[in-house]
Amino acid sequence: xxxxxxxxxxxxxxxxxxxxxxxxxxxxxxxxxxxxxxxxxxxxxxxxxxxxxxxxxxxxxxxxxxxxxxxxxxxxxxxxxxxxxxxxxxxxxxxxxxxxxxxxxxxxxxxxxxxxxxxxxxxxxxxxxxxxxxxxxxxxxxxxxxxxxxxxxxxxxxxxxxxxxxxxxxxxxxxxxxxxxxxxxxxxxxxxxxxxxxxxxxxxxxxxxxxxxxxxxxxxxxxxxxxxxxxxxxxxxxxxxxxxxxxxxxxxxxxxxxxxxxxxxxxxxxxxxxxxxxxxxxxxxxxxxxxxxxxxxxxxxxxxxxxxxxxxxxxxxxxxxxxxxxxxxxxxxxxxxxxxxxxxxxxxxxxxxxxxxxxxxxxxxxxxxxxxxxxxxxxxxxxxxxxxxxxxxxxxxxxxxxxxxxxxxxxxxxxxxxxxxxxxxxxxxxxxxxxxxxxxxxxxxxxxxxxxxxxxxxxxxxxxxxxxxxxxxxxxxxxxxxxxxxxxxxxxxxxxxxxxxxxxxxxxxx
Amino acid sequence: xxxxxxxxxxxxxxxxxxxxxxxxxxxxxxxxxxxxxxxxxxxxxxxxxxxxxxxxxxxxxxxxxxxxxxxxxxxxxxxxxxxxxxxxxxxxxxxxxxxxxxxxxxxxxxxxxxxxxxxxxxxxxxxxxxxxxxxxxxxxxxxxxxxxxxxxxxxxxxxxxxxxxxxxxxxxxxxxxxxxxxxxxxxxxxxxxxxxxxxxxxxxxxxxxxxxxxxxxxxxxxxxxxxxx
Numbered sequence: 205x206x207x208x209x210x211x212x213x214x215x216x217x218x219x220x221x222x223x224x225x226x227x228x229x230x231x232x233x234x235x236x237x238x239x240x241x242x243x244x245x246x247x248x249x250x251x252x253x254x255x256x257x258x259x260x261x262x263x264x265x266x267x268x269x270x271x272x273x274x275x276x277x278x279x280x281x282x283x284x285x286x287x288x289x290x291x292x293x294x295x296x297x298x299x300x301x302x303x304x305x306x307x308x309x310x311x312x313x314x315x316x317x318x319x320x321x322x323x324x325x326x327x328x329x330x331x332x333x334x335x336x337x338x339x340x341x342x343x344x345x346x347x348x349x350x351x352x353x354x355x356x357x358x359x360x361x362x363x364x365x366x367x368x369x370x371x372x373x374x375x376x377x378x379x380x381x382x383x384x385x386x387x388x389x390x391x392x393x394x395x396x397x398x399x400x401x402x403x404x405x406x407x408x409x410x411x412x413x414x415x416x417x418x419x420x421x422x423x424x425x426x427x428x429x430x431x432x433x434x435x436x437x438x439x440x441x442x443x444x445x446x447x448x449x450x451x452x453x454x455x456x457x458x459x460x461x462x463x464x465x466x467x468x469x470x471x472x473x474x475x476x477x478x479x480x481x482x483x484x485x486x487x488x489x490x491x492x493x494x495x496x497x498x499x500x501x502x503x504x505x506x507x508x509x510x511x512x513x514x515x516x517x518x519x520x521x522x523x524x525x526x527x528x529x530x531x532x533x534x535x536x537x538x539x540x541x542x543x544x545x546x547x548x549x550x551x552x553x554x555x556x557x558x559x560x561x562x563x564x565x566x567x568x569x570x571x572x573x574x575x576x577x578x579x580x581x582x583x584x585x586x587x588x589x590x591x592x593x594x595x596x597x598x599x600x601x602x603x604x605x606x607x608x609x610x611x612x613x614x615x616x617x618x619x620x621x622x623x624x625x626x627x628x629x630x631x632x633x634x635x636x637x638x639x640x641x642x643x644x645x646x647x648x649x650x651x652x653x654x655x656x657x658x659x660x661x662x663x664x665x666x667x668x669x670x671x672x673x674x675x676x677x678x679x680x681x682x683x684x685x686x687x688x689x690x691x692x693x694x695x696x697x698x699x700x701x702x703x704x705x706x707x708x709x710x711x712x713x714x
Numbered sequence: 715x716x717x718x719x720x721x722x723x724x725x726x727x728x729x730x731x732x733x734x735x736x737x738x739x740x741x742x743x744x745x746x747x748x749x750x751x752x753x754x755x756x757x758x759x760x761x762x763x764x765x766x767x768x769x770x771x772x773x774x775x776x777x778x779x780x781x782x783x784x785x786x787x788x789x790x791x792x793x794x795x796x797x798x799x800x801x802x803x804x805x806x807x808x809x810x811x812x813x814x815x816x817x818x819x820x821x822x823x824x825x826x827x828x829x830x831x832x833x834x835x836x837x838x839x840x841x842x843x844x845x846x847x848x849x850x851x852x853x854x855x856x857x858x859x860x861x862x863x864x865x866x867x868x869x870x871x872x873x874x875x876x877x878x879x880x881x882x883x884x885x886x887x888x889x890x891x892x893x894x895x896x897x898x899x900x901x902x903x904x905x906x907x908x909x910x911x912x913x914x915x916x917x918x919x920x921x922x923x924x925x926x927x928x929x930x931x932x933x934x935x936x937x938x939x940x941x942x943x
Contacts, residue, residue, distance in 0.1 A: 228914075231914070231915065232914075232915050235915045236915075258750065261750055262748055262750070265746070265748050265749075265750075266748075268737065269746035270733050270737065271730060271733050271734045271737065271739055271743045272743045272744050272745050272746045273745075273746060274729075274730065274733070275730075275743050275745075276745050278726075289722060289725070290722065290725040290726040290728075290729045291725065291729075292725055292728045292729050292732075296725060340922070341912070342910045342912040342913070342921060343910075343912035346912070346913075359911075359912060359915075360912070361912055361913070362912070362914075362915070365914060366913050366914050366916070369913055385913040385914060385916035385917075385918050386916075386918045388913055389910060389912075389913065389918035389920075389921060390918075390920075392921075393920070393921045393922060396922065397838060397922070400922070401834050401835060401838055416898075417897060417898030418898075419898060425908070425909050425910060425921075426908055426909070426910045426921035426922050426923070427871060427908040427921060427922035427923025428921070428922045430867065430871050430902060430922070430923065431871065431922050433867070434867045434868050434871055434872075435834060435868075445729065445733070450746070450747070450748035451748060452893045452894060452897045452898075453748075453890055453893070453894070454748060455893055456888070456889040456890040456893050459889060459893075460889060467911075469905075470770075470853070470854040470855070470905070471851075471854040471855070471856050471903065471905040472905065473774075473904065473905050473906050473907065473908055473909050473923065474902060474903070474904060474905070474908070474923065475902065475903040475905075476901075476902050477896075477899060477900065477901045477902065477903070478900065479898055479899065479900045480900065481900065497729070499729045499732070499733075503729060503732035503733040503736050504732065504736060505736075506733060506736035506737050507736045
């Protein structure tokens, strides 16, 4: 669904989040987390920690020796009867798929949910080339019908209620059914069975690539991954080059970590091990298996030792579930297919800081994502590193805000430097606030101060200010001094907060 | 990048070159090896048997049964056909499964047997798919099914009921062990019926795959004394 976004404006995106979004998202993520906790405690918390460390080590080893593993993978997949393609960019990957489709005169395509294909906007590209594309994962099918983007890595439609979905099916499929998950699932499955039987081409992503045997591992629950490798004539897998793991022993570790951490399952309903995918007999099985190895900026991410650990991610989606920011704003605010903490570090690296420089700031740095990550991606370290890079990236906007800040500091120094000027301005502020004041608060202020009041109200300046000011001479000199310094400090804090707010909003804002 | 996708080798070299320069690698690429041993003890738990497997299957929403002898097997199959209204069935044609003469029982019950190489549409309307199990993992309730000409993929996928016949000797103590034995096979691991929770996190069984999974653990006796009647 999602194509490449222009610039991700996280702040603006959060302002159009529907109120029911947070509620639906929190319901789902709470359930995901409860299931995960049960699965992990059943496995044994200590054993789990040990396994996470192994998971981290083996993923890092694979990433650091990517060149050797990729060569081996290509050899083995080719030997097993598959065809390997290399896609340096998203455009290349789309073109390769289109070429394969053209060669086989493909008209109908069935697609399994995959982050890689979302990343390259494959469905859109195929549709604009005149092909019919059907998402076959139930959640993806629903968001495709609704014309929306997925909002979670493992649960694309978790932001929608069953009533929304029943209404959607009524309007788009003409199927009227009560808002019942089982019935709605049945309707979608019956529709999609027909599409599977009629499809010429199946497209999936991949969870792991095992180079020593050239095996693609596909983890699904619904069975659509298996359908794609069983029914259509051609099967295409678009997989990031980072999905490589060292060997089959490592695969056992990853298959222990992934389902438990993602959905709290000991194992997903289906795990397909695709080695070459030779047609089995008569009509069964695709005649051709194409593996497209997608780079699209991943190899550049290898350059930095801290940042390359982003590539360890196995897309379990658990960091989304624990993230307080994700739980409040949902997935769409992140502006692209990758949301939550992983989106905050992955999107800026894949899209560039100019496009997604907002995202590393969309975090409270609470570190819950670090603790839940099955392969110990140091997300907060990477977030901090990304923030530094955003700040050091010279942009015209930043230059402008620097000069604004300098001017504001000068004015503040002038006002605080002269008692008379200070008193006058304090009095002026009390008068100026009158039109905006509601009770003890200023709820709305004119631009640019509205950047502050958009998020929260500002306390009004003291009502008894004049009285306090006049009475200031009656106290003892020490008390007077203390009071005065307190006031100066408070005013300084307010001005500093407002100006830093202006500075940040100017840098990130419109 | 103008003739994208046309020049496969150029694309390959471009990716490999960036990867190698980013990693600071020089010289010819060597095949790496992950030096660390897996904590096999962390992943292993050998103290489980067939009852754990059946229990896990039931927890996952499937049905598990122990089958002591051939007569019980045939009786249970007849029951299943009656209860579920099975009209068409397909079976793996492995020697192990043929030995159990399920084909004959189904035929006697008036069930139409679909050949593994049948047309897609015919496969799609099939009610029952009977498969063996190559290896099983009790702790997770996972069944490993290889793919081969006698074991088509669709039999455990397209019919609405999947019946898997498992034997105690197929059980393995850990995932590491099972995967070590099946290394490089074209196969699928099945853990319970097809499922989804994409609508409001409510579990729904049977999306694209079978909604009903029966796992019958047959005793070795079923093999040694095939029914003669």
